[in-house]
Amino acid sequence: MSASQKLHINKDWCKGCGICVEFCPKDVLQLKDGKIDIKAEDKCIQCRQCEILCPDFAIFLGGDEE
Numbered sequence: 343m344s345a346s347q348k349l350h351i352n353k354d355w356c357k358g359c360g361i362c363v364e365f366c367p368k369d370v371l372q373l374k375d376g377k378i379d380i381k382a383e384d385k386c387i388q389c390r391q392c393e394i395l396c397p398d399f400a401i402f403l404g405g406d407e408e
Contacts, residue, residue, distance in 0.1 A: 347388055347403050353377045356400035362392035371401075 349370070358376040368385040371378055371392060378401060393402045
């Protein structure tokens with residue numbers, strides 16, 4: 343993963359639907375305590391499927407200052 347791009351999660355917006363977990367091709371995400379959690383960020387290929395498919399806009403890929 344590039345240093346300029348990382349996964350960001352807004353747990354306040356996440357309702358724990360698990361869509362991002364199901365569609366992640368590299369098994370980067372998991373549900374933990376009913377919310378999304380990153381379990382293997384180093385496996386992320388930056389495909390943005392989690393970001394695109396999240397109905398609550400609770401996860402995105404971006405720089406540190408976003």
